[in-house]
Amino acid sequence: xxxxxxxxVLIIAIVFSILAIRPSFESGVLVKSVEPDSPAFQEGLRQGxxxxxxxxxxIEQVSDYARALGxxxxxxxxxxxxxxTEDADFVFFTNESLGLTVQNKPRTRLKSGLDIQGGxxxxxxxxxxxxxxxxxxxxxxxxxxxxxxxxxxVKIRGVKDLQGNKFMLIEVAGAxxxxxxxxxxxxxxFEARIGNETVFVGGNEDISSVxxxxxxxAGVTGCFPSQSGGYICNFAFTLYLSxxxxxxxxxxxxxxxxxxxxxGQYLKGNLTLVLDDKIVDTLLISKDLKGRETTQISIQGxxxxxxxxxxxxxxxxxxxxxxxxxxxxxxxxxxxxxxxxTISPSLGGKFVYILLxxxxxxxxxxxxxxxxxxxxxxxxxxxxxxxxxxxxxxLGVAAxxxxxxxxxxxxxxxxxxxxxxxxxxxxxxxxxxxxxASMRERMKRAIFVVMSAYATALVSLLPLYWAGAGxxxxxxxxxxxxxxxxxxxxxxxxxxxxxxxxE
Amino acid sequence: xxQHTHENxxxxxxxxxxxxxxxxxVPLVLFLGSLIYLYGFYTQNGDIFYKxxxxxxxxxxxxxxxxxxxxxxxxxxxxxxxxxVRSMTDIRTGAQHGFFVETSxxxxxxxGALERYLGFVLSxxxxxxxxxxxxxxxxxxxxxxxxxxxxxxxxxxxxxxxxRTPIRSLSIxxxxxxxxxxxxxxxxMLGIRLSTAGIxxxxxxxxxxxxxxxxxxxxxxxxxxxxxNHRIWGAFKTxxxxxxxxxxxxxxxxxxxxxxxxxxxxxxxxxxxxxxxxIFNCWVTNASLLKWYAEAxxxx
Numbered sequence: 001x002x003x004x005x006x007x008x009v010l011i012i013a014i015v016f017s018i019l020a021i022r023p024s025f026e027s028g029v030l031v032k033s034v035e036p037d038s039p040a041f042q043e044g045l046r047q048g049x050x051x052x053x054x055x056x057x058x059i060e061q062v063s064d065y066a067r068a069l070g071x072x073x074x075x076x077x078x079x080x081x082x083x084x085t086e087d088a089d090f091v092f093f094t095n096e097s098l099g100l101t102v103q104n105k106p107r108t109r110l111k112s113g114l115d116i117q118g119g120x121x122x123x124x125x126x127x128x129x130x131x132x133x134x135x136x137x138x139x140x141x142x143x144x145x146x147x148x149x150x151x152x153x154v155k156i157r158g159v160k161d162l163q164g165n166k167f168m169l170i171e172v173a174g175a176x177x178x179x180x181x182x183x184x185x186x187x188x189x190f191e192a193r194i195g196n197e198t199v200f201v202g203g204n205e206d207i208s209s210v211x212x213x214x215x216x217x218a219g220v221t222g223c224f225p226s227q228s229g230g231y232i233c234n235f236a237f238t239l240y241l242s243x244x245x246x247x248x249x250x251x252x253x254x255x256x257x258x259x260x261x262x263x264g265q266y267l268k269g270n271l272t273l274v275l276d277d278k279i280v281d282t283l284l285i286s287k288d289l290k291g292r293e294t295t296q297i298s299i300q301g302x303x304x305x306x307x308x309x310x311x312x313x314x315x316x317x318x319x320x321x322x323x324x325x326x327x328x329x330x331x332x333x334x335x336x337x338x339x340x341x342t343i344s345p346s347l348g349g350k351f352v353y354i355l356l357x358x359x360x361x362x363x364x365x366x367x368x369x370x371x372x373x374x375x376x377x378x379x380x381x382x383x384x385x386x387x388x389x390x391x392x393x394x395l396g397v398a399a400x401x402x403x404x405x406x407x408x409x410x411x412x413x414x415x416x417x418x419x420x421x422x423x424x425x426x427x428x429x430x431x432x433x434x435x436x437a438s439m440r441e442r443m444k445r446a447i448f449v450v451m452s453a454y455a456t457a458l459v460s461l462l463p464l465y466w467a468g469a470g471x472x473x474x475x476x477x478x479x480x481x482x483x484x485x486x487x488x489x490x491x492x493x494x495x496x497x498x499x500x501x502x503e
Numbered sequence: 504x505x506q507h508t509h510e511n512x513x514x515x516x517x518x519x520x521x522x523x524x525x526x527x528x529v530p531l532v533l534f535l536g537s538l539i540y541l542y543g544f545y546t547q548n549g550d551i552f553y554k555x556x557x558x559x560x561x562x563x564x565x566x567x568x569x570x571x572x573x574x575x576x577x578x579x580x581x582x583x584x585x586x587x588v589r590s591m592t593d594i595r596t597g598a599q600h601g602f603f604v605e606t607s608x609x610x611x612x613x614x615g616a617l618e619r620y621l622g623f624v625l626s627x628x629x630x631x632x633x634x635x636x637x638x639x640x641x642x643x644x645x646x647x648x649x650x651x652x653x654x655x656x657x658x659x660x661x662x663x664x665x666x667r668t669p670i671r672s673l674s675i676x677x678x679x680x681x682x683x684x685x686x687x688x689x690x691x692m693l694g695i696r697l698s699t700a701g702i703x704x705x706x707x708x709x710x711x712x713x714x715x716x717x718x719x720x721x722x723x724x725x726x727x728x729x730x731x732n733h734r735i736w737g738a739f740k741t742x743x744x745x746x747x748x749x750x751x752x753x754x755x756x757x758x759x760x761x762x763x764x765x766x767x768x769x770x771x772x773x774x775x776x777x778x779x780x781x782i783f784n785c786w787v788t789n790a791s792l793l794k795w796y797a798e799a800x801x802x803x
Contacts, residue, residue, distance in 0.1 A: 115766075118627070123639065161646055338639035340610070343631040346567060351763065358759035362752040369748050408700055411756075411770045415707060418752035418774075422714050422745040429741040445725060452665045452717045457710030459657035463650035464706060467643075472703055479707070 010493035013485070014389050017396020021108050028052065028105040029065050031085075032153055038099020038213055043090050045083070051102065053084035061104050069098075099150065099213070109399045113406025113474060116352065118345025119173040122184045125165065126333040132158075135166050138332055142168065142184075145328040149183060149320070161467070167338070180342070185335045188325035191274045192297075194256065194285075199249050199271065203329020206245035208295070211238040212323050220315050221300075223308050231311035235319040236300045239326060246293045254291035273299065275325065299326075355410050362414065363387045366421045374428070378501045383424050386494045390420050393485040398478060408475035416482035419457065423450045423486065424494050431498045439503065443495050454487045519732055523791045530788040534681050537688045544691055552687055555696040558644045560637030561607035564614065565591070566630045570621055572602045578620055583608055587696075592762040603765055610634045640699075647702045654706050655680070658713065666720060674792035675716040678784040682712040685784075686777045695769065704770040708777040711749075715742040715785045723793050731797045735790050742785060750778050 031049040034041045051059050054068035069081065081092040092098060114121050126138065135158045146154045155171045170184055190202030200206035211217035218237035226232045241249065259268040266284040273280040281301050301322060303315025363384060371380035394413055398405055405413075430446035431439065464476040519526075541551045556563055576588040583606045591601035606613050610632055618625055625632070635643075658679065663672045683705060690697065722738040723731060757771035 118631075125639075161642065163642060163646065165642065336636075337634075338636040339634065341631070341633040342627055343633075344565070344567070344627050344629065346628060347631075354759055354763055358756050361759065362755045365751050365755055366748045369744070369751055373744050407764060407766050408703060408770070411700075411704075411767050412707075414756040414771075415711070415753065415774060418749040419711055419714065421748045421752060425741060425745045425748065426718055429744070433737065445721070448725075449718045449721050452661075452721070453714040455661045455665070456658045456713050456717070459661050460654040460706065460710035462657065463653040464703065467646040467650040472699075475703060 004496045006492040006496040010389060010489055013393050013396075013489045017392045017399075020396040020399040021110055021392075022399070023108045024105075029059050029062055029102045030105050032101045032103045034099055038150070039092050039094045040090070040098040040100045043092065044088075045085070045090055045100065050086040050105070051083060052086060053082075055082050062102055065102050101153065110395060111399075111402065111404045112352065113404040113409065114171055114173065114341070115343055115407045116347075116405070116410075117173065118343045118347070119171065120180050120342045121172075121339070122170045122180065122337055122341075123159075123339035124168045124170065124184055124335045125338050126168075126335055128333065130166060130333060132166075134332065135168070139168060141328065141331055142170070145183065145188070145324060145331075146170075148327050149324045151183075168335075181337065181340065182321065183324075184340075185337045186276055187331045187334055188328070189276055189330035190322075190325050193272045193274060194252050194269045197252055199252055200241060200245040201329070202326045204327070205329075206242055207239060207326055208242045209240045210323050210326050211240075212320075218319070218323075220312060220319075223311055223315075226304060230304060230306045231308045232302050232304045233308070233311040233315035234300060234302045235315045236298050237319060237323060239297045239299050241295045241297060243293075243295070246295045249297075250291050250293040253285060253289055256285075256290065258287050258290065271297075273301075275322070280322065355414075359391060359414060359417065362417050363391075366417070370421075370425070370428070374432070376501075379428060379498065382494060382497045382501065383421060383428075386424055386490050386497070387417055387420060389493075390416065390482065390486055390490045393489060394478065394482045397481045397485065403477060404474060405478065406474045408472060409478035412475050412479035413482060416479060416486065419453075419483065420486050420490070423453060423491055426450060426453075427491065427495050428498055431495075431502050439499055443499065446495065447491075450487060450491055454483055457483050519794075523794050526787055527791045527795070530681060530784060533685065537681075537684045540688050540691070541684070552691055553694065553696040554644070555698045555701075556605050556607055556640075557633075557635055557698040557700070558640050558702075559607055560635050560640040561605065562610050562613050563633045564604045564610075564617060564625070564630060565601060565632075566604070566617065566621070566625065567601040568621065568629065569599050570602070572599075575602070575604075575620060579604075579616055582616055583613060586613075589765065590762070643699055644702075647699060647706075651702060651706050651709070654709050655683075658709050662713065662717070665717070666724070670796045671720055671724065671793065674789050674796070675713055675720055677792070678716050678781075678789040679709060679713045681784045681788055682777050682780045683708060685780045686773060689776050689780075690773065695772070698766065698769055700766045701769045701773055704773040705777075707770075708774060711774070712777055712781050712784075715745055715781060716789045718742060718745070719785060719789060720793060723797065731794055735794065739786055739790070743782070746778055746782050746785075750775065753778065 029051045031045065031047055031051065034045055034047055051065065053059060054065060057064065057068040059065050059068060079093070081094070081098065083090045083092070126135075130138070139156050139158055143154070143156050146156070151172060153173050155169075157169055159167045159169045161167070172180065188202065192199045192201075219235065221234045221236050223231055223233040253267060253269075256267045256269045258264055259266050265287060267287060267290060269285065271283040271285055273283070281299075283298075283300060299322065301315070301318055303311055303313070303318045305311035305314050366387065367380045367384040370383045371377065374380070391413065394416065395405075397403075398409075403409075426449050427443070427446040430442045430449075433442065437445075458480060461476050461479055464472045545551050572588045572590050576586065579586050586604065586606045588605075589603045590599045591603060592599050604613065604617065614625055614632065623629070659672075659676045662675050663669075666672045666675070686705070686708065690701075695701070719735070719738040719742060722741075723734050726734045726737075729737070753771050753775050757768065757775060760767035760771065762768075
């Protein structure tokens with residue numbers, strides 16, 4: 001039996017789709033990101049490395065990795081960590097976070113949406129109307145802030161809705177940082193004041209660098225029980241002012257008198273650190289600094305908690321946040337979080353499994369119905385094969401364009417099975433009807449119905465592409481890909497299969 | 504087989520020829536009844552359906568815990584009067600492995616209250632939190648409404664382009680409109696609170712609901728063989744197979760996702776209801792209108 005070109009097109013499309021999805025059966029853990037200047041970074045561990053062993057334990061998935069590392073991050077004394085990757089061995093001797101985020105080695109190139117794999121999504125709106133240029137500035141500053149904070153797997157883009165409102169859409173895949181809210185929407189306006197005068201502000205104009213991830217000039221200086229119960233930990237890190245800011249600092253301190261009441265050690269005015277209009281800390285100024293152009297300033301602060309561990313973690317987090325805004329400066333606009341979703345990654349695997357099962361079950365049941373209706377095994381099998389190939393093609397295209405499959409997109413795929421089968425039945429029925437017209441004529445008529453149905457479905461999906469700040473784009477695109485692949489590739493092939501079977 | 508079908512047609516013909524106009528009264532009454540119902544609903548509730556927090560603004564929290572949800576709802580009801588709680592169950596064992604809490608309150612309020620009740624801290628390990636601000640959800644809702652209307656108009660234009668004759672096109676469009684309107688009525692009666700995803704499902708229905716209608720109209724118009732009744736009957740067999748398989752596919756999808764995701768569950772429920780009305784509106788409404796038009800043309 002000679003195979004027509006339509007069947008060949010379908011087979012080629014399936015092969016390309018499988019290549020695009022590229023399933024693999026290896027397990028392991030990949031380094032998703034490495035925080036700059038972190039211990040891991042300094043040792044040369046980079047994004048994409050394949051971790052095989054940690055401290056002699058084999059690593060097959062993220063939970064193994066977490067177990068092997070234990071709660072190393074919360075220890076005060078440095079400990080030895082050995083990490084073996086596919087190409088090299090690394091040994092760390094540290095009590096700081098290694099600065100690594102890892103993920104399971106993906107089984108395919110398909111990407112699932114945040115609502116399946118877990119992660120955080122924030123839609124943020126500037127309080128005033130801003131121009132496109134201002135929006136891209138805002139995105140650049142926000143991106144920088146996330147990078148400095150150590151979250152590299154973040155996507156930030158500007159979105160507009162039908163009414164022309166501008167938003168910033170921030171998506172963080174995987175585990176979401178606990179203080180995302182502050183990171184996203186707090187303007188991060190840092191000011192150091194003496195009296196009413198601003199000495200310096202956050203950002204690279206006044207601050208040439210900030211010490212982090214270096215135990216000699218940044219870290220927790222001590223923990224002690226607080227009077228109100230619980231613990232307090234203090235942190236300190238060094239900040240390097242730009243020459244101009246240092247000069248400004250000297251000019252201001254020059255005017256302040258030495259405070260002899262307290263023993264003549266300090267000046268009368270304090271250096272007040274203010275973050276987003278809240279006082280972070282008030283520092284005494286040593287008398288030696290009076291009128292001196294100093295570029296090095298020690299910034300201090302504290303964290304608290306019920307246990308010492310908690311206080312330590314809080315102090316580290318506060319230090320990290322303060323360092324971030326000092327480096328990146330404040331966001332150019334005040335922002336309001338209009339939508340914030342943090343989705344737990346723990347359901348992800350289950351979701352994919354059940355949805356796969358649902359898809360398979362739907363196709364099988366539909367084929368059984370077709371068999372019951374027509375009592376023809378070949379036709380039912382043709383329906384089965386065509387439906388499966390349609391799903392593979394949709395997934396292939398999604399993998400090819402790097403599209404994230406979120407829940408509505410998957411609803412779209414499942415619904416596409418339903419309509420796809422509808423159209424196959426139109427073809428099947430037309431082929432089996434009274435043979436007064438030629439097969440070619442009847443197929444032409446079936447294709448007319450199929451194309452008409454396609455056209456109405458397509459145009460009715462189009463408005464969704466723009467509505468709701470692009471949050472329904474995924475659904476619109478997957479469904480459009482699905483029905484288009486259907487009419488262009490699998491339906492003509494199905495018509496050919498049926499013609500071969502019936503003739 | 505063929506013989507058998509033919510007999511059916513004969514029986515069908517006599518009865519159908521006499522009563523197809525009368526039959527049109529059923530959808531007419533249902534359609535008008537639906538409109539009246541929706542009007543009444545609108546005056547009472549301020550909209551044509553109940554809306555969930557994705558449209559009104561608020562918080563949804565999913566907690567992976569087997570805590571007793573009835574007691575939980577009772578305990579939190581006083582503080583959050585609009586609170587709804589739904590369980591999330593394993594599809595095979597039926598055991599609860601989590602629950603969804605929905606309220607118009609802010610994340611901090613409901614999260615704090617839940618944590619106090621449950622006695623543990625909600626983290627990304629054991630929960631998901633979704634928050635939508637009221638202004639955003641209002642603007643989303645407005646846009647989705649516009650999208651649904653635009654979608655319907657675009658569909659209508661395409662139908663006109665395909666069939667060109669106003670009556671035949673209108674007949675399809677009316678059947679499609681009746682599908683959507685009647686579906687909304689059933690959603691209201693079931694007390695379903697529509698989410699943005701639910702509106703997307705309604706929009707999806709617009710495209711799908713006319714599939715069988717297009718097939719029917721094409722058969723009646725383009726086929727040269729057989730009487731109109733014969734053509735309608737042939738199309739009916741095809742159409743029923745189509746819609747039933749679609750219902751089976753969506754029904755299975757609903758079965759699998761029902762206790763897993765409120766979003767998917769609602770989308771599939773709406774499509775399922777719509778497909779059921781599609782059977783009615785295609786084979787009673789559209790078919791009778793088509794026959795009427797064809798008969799009228801014959802007598803002219």
